[in-house]
Amino acid sequence: MTTSSFWYEDVGLEKRPPLAADAQCDLVVVGSGIAGMSSAYEAARFGWRVIVIDRAETIGGVMTPRTTAHLATELDDYYYYLIKARSEDDARLYHESQVAAVNRIETICRDEGIDADFARLEGILVPAEPAHMRDLQQEYDACRAIGVDVEWLDQAPIPLPDGTRALRFPNQGRFHPLKYIRGLIAAVEGRGGKIHGGTVYVDHQEEDGGVTIETEAGHKIRARAALFATNSPVNDKVTIHTKLVPDRTYVIAGPVPKGSVPDLLIWDTLEAYHYVRLQPLGETEDLLIVGGEDHRSGMANDMDERFAHLETWTRERFPSFQGARYRWSGQVMEPVDFMPYTGRNPGNRNIYVHTGDSGQGMTNGVAGAINFAALLFEQKAHFAELLDPARKPVAGTSLADFVSGRAEDVANLSEYLTGGDVASVDELKPGEGAIIRRGTAKIAAFRQDDGTVIERSAVCTHVGCIVHWNGLEKCWDCPCHGSQFQPDGQVINGPAIRPLAEAD
Template sequence: MTSNSLWMDTLVMPAAGSLGGDAQCDVAVIGSGIAGISTAYELCKRGKSVMVIDRGRISGGMTSRTSAHLAPLCDDLVSEMTKIKGIEATRLFCESQAAAVDRIEAVQKQEAIDCDFRRLDGYLFQGRDMPADVIDQEMDAVRAVGAAVHRLVGVPFSGCEHRHVLRYPRQATFHPLKYLAGVAKACHDRGVQFFRDSPVDEVIEDGGGVLVKTARGRIVARHAVVATNSSISDRFAIHTKTAPYRTYVIAFAIPRGALPDALYWDTEEPYHYVRLQPGADKLDYLLVGGEDHKSGQADDAAERFARLEAWARELIPALGEETHRWSGQVLDTVDYAGFIGRDPGCKNIYIAMGDSGQGLTHGVAGAMLNTALIMGETHPWQELYEPGRVPLKAAKNFVMENSTAVKNFAEYIAPGEISSVDDLKRGQGAILRRGLDKIAAYRDERGELHLNSAACSHVGCHLHWNSFETCWDCPCHGSMFDIEGVPINAPAVGRLKRVD
């Protein structure tokens, strides 16, 4: 992915090298986002020897593409979650997410991490032409699960003085990579080893332990935690219970004090979300996100960014120039809770996936839960996040999300998007049919062609071109590939088949 977020100038463990041979530890953590590094931190604090390994740079994945809202509620509305999971399970979910925010606050204090962490209010406000009863239903549901909420009228946006609003106290935000840089240093000081640019090919149980295989060596461990955004240890079953969505974010300069420091999000579909980040010279950054869509089902980023900017400038006239724009991918689950715990069918492999738009709190909650399970302890959240669960009340969501895969495979009988590679302009990617095969074709700025199979190396879904991020997206399960066909996001681990 080629866009750069506001956070990416901060490097996490810049001295980390690649794995060069075989190694041993108590726990191998695959993935170095907030889930992986938080897991390493919790485990090394409990006396375990830990190695963290990543296919790219440390914390260079989806954690570096977040908007960094720390909102300990259900991102898809508490009222929706209660319909599927009931009041008690939803209460436990909200408690676990709040505990994750508390843990971030505690860690940044204990380790003296300067990461702009602050507690603030969150505001859910009525969207344009949206009924007020959504606010009423959400307030009733939030109160039913015991979370603090207050009903108001108006938010400090132009034309929103009479919108119906819910205020949630003690939400939070921070700079995610400054935080992870501090946590990674604390891990390193306690003996945790980090390996970057070391793609993992396979994670298998072997002789009562776990074997992590890479092209450059192996890690033999007693346990492994797969924290790769989307699991690489499970081939198919869990992935049928998740769906990838792409989301877009723009950062603008804004005069300090022009907008109260808080989290804001509306009830539109797809919804918008807004937050501030401290800047310099009396200027801050305002992050505006939204315009989500199913991954691979649209290639119109420019139009989506234009709509985001128009929405933001209408509501917040004080906005200055744009400073950054980027996109990320969230992995929604059919019942809105992540899949965290022992990988079904395994004894010593654990997973953390399914952020459902709350990857930061899911990552930290997952670290707390998986650490307890590895230590042989029971935990009150383990049934809530059990990876093997079958959420029967989410059957409608299951069918709707998996219809993507059915439609996707039907694309193999459709014509190509171009009839010849000669039709490709520089910087353009498109699907070409050659006989029975579909080819993912890209012509770079030098005019060189890059031709690979259009079949995802995970389970064979038909890839789609993403012109904004200059990569190939899999609509089924969220894999991404660069122009050479090398996977840059799980669950795929194998490169695309090259085409002459």
């Protein structure tokens, strides 16, 4: 991917060498983002020998360095929706999981001496238009019903549409995600854990009392338990993926004079909502970080326009914003009923999975780790049933939205029959990619800077949807379940494990 986040530019990611031989441990974790590293940490604390492997050479995840790291206990899809989709009891318990996650991050920072710029602050939900007051009223009522601390605000930190009010949620949080991940790496390794980058999971077997993981290089890791924390699960081809939809979201960040923007989490009520926070930069400046402009992955290629919209929106509300110094994008996995799938993998005894974070993977990843540790060490797992990856979708609003999301998968199948984006590779400029039809085949073609063209099959190696060109990140996105491939077809992101095939 071509863009990189402020966090990455600020502190970077550490590298670790690939696994070079067969190994044995108590727990193997596949994926070193917030979910994988948080879970590895909890197991290492209990004295388990942990091995973490990651496809990337760097440790810290693919989406984790692209986050904006709001630590919100308020649900971005609204508790009133969750109550409709599930129940008041479930919404109350889910809120407890988010509170537990923020508390856990604060405790780990303190216990491990991690200076990750953690701060408690208020969250403000502002209506984008007067008609959205209905949503806010319903959310207010839902929050009061389940015991979430919330109050009305007549004045908000950004101008409110006439005749509207905002909602204020105390005791939310924010931190620097990569300073935190670096702290977790040190804490896991300090307890004897091993971490390997450039080590790709390709297969596994569960047998009595354990799991064996196979890597692309042919090494085996034998463990008592395995956790798949690969953002989009690589251990399961279909089941969980029918309950997830991948969305791409965009972020700009630029300096503002210190004190000109209040240190709050702010978000609005648009379907692709704006989300805003500050990151302290120095004595005179803060960094204003603004996200939004989401769409279904692979279904838009107008990223310049989306960044321009974000910039206009930001300048209109924060006149001290001095222009975007950083621009990046990333992908979130939207679950059918607003909550992540985290816990024992359906049908397995010693295999666990974490996915479906929506836009709240910082808190969900840590709540997942709390739940995972409770299941692993056979303690009372308060959130296990609520977040069970095997839970069934429920009827209601969420399902209607979700079915429309899944309609994209069906539409994608018809792409086997349609033409390409361009008639031939001659139309491609250096640095551009496009889908081309050749006979019955769809080809993913990319022209390199030296003028040569790389051609790969456009059929995603997960379960066969046609990939789409992402002109911003210069990669191939699969709209069905979120796989991403480099221009030469190598995998960036699961659920695909294998590269795009050679073109016929």
